[in-house]
Amino acid sequence: MVEPDLIQDSLPHNNYTDSDLGSNFKKLRITDNVRELQTVLRDKTTSRGDFIFYADRLIRLVVEEGLNQLPYRHCDVTTPTGHKYEGLSYQRGNCGVSIMRSGEAMEQGLRDCCRSIRIGKILIQKDEDTREAKVVYAKLPPDIDQRKVLLMYPIMNSGNTVIKAVQVLKDHYVKEDNIILLNLFVTPQAAKALVKRFPNMKVLTSEVHPVTPNHFGMKYFGTD
């Protein structure tokens, strides 16, 4: 199955600066380590085993940074040596939602950080006749309107799939500013479309680039 957002529907263009995307759009700090992960994922000679290994590492970094966007409260603890430590504890009431199928690759990274987090799913496919992105399936926590939502989708070309998925969340009364989109690679075109349409949603990515690694889902799940 070719995911609808993986169909590049216009010429790539790179005429943007990060500041055009507003303060809710965030990119990982690009260290040499992060650049290496991105390089391996883009390299056509990368084996499937290495691809999964490096993808999981990059996903983990994006997930950990995503957790930084959630609310925390003060929490003092006592150390084994009897010292008081002024710490933080996350506020309950978060959930994940993966956009099938490639978003499911990010679920384990989220579970590895948040042991018992609820994870919902949304399936969007392109209608064969109209070519429009259509919602086929949505299974979401019943109290999702009370939660912060970590929405997961690794590759965005046009942004249409994610726009449709965010609309599903909003139809379930999720507030736009309670949504944090976790993504690995996005085109400037999709980044602009998303921040324009949903200015209060937080978007976190590892790279904005006119060419995205569209083989991601097929290589990760071994369906090529």
Ligand SMILES: O=c1cc[nH]c(=O)[nH]1
């Ligand atoms: O929901 C959350 C957020 C941060 N850490 C967790 O373990 N769970």
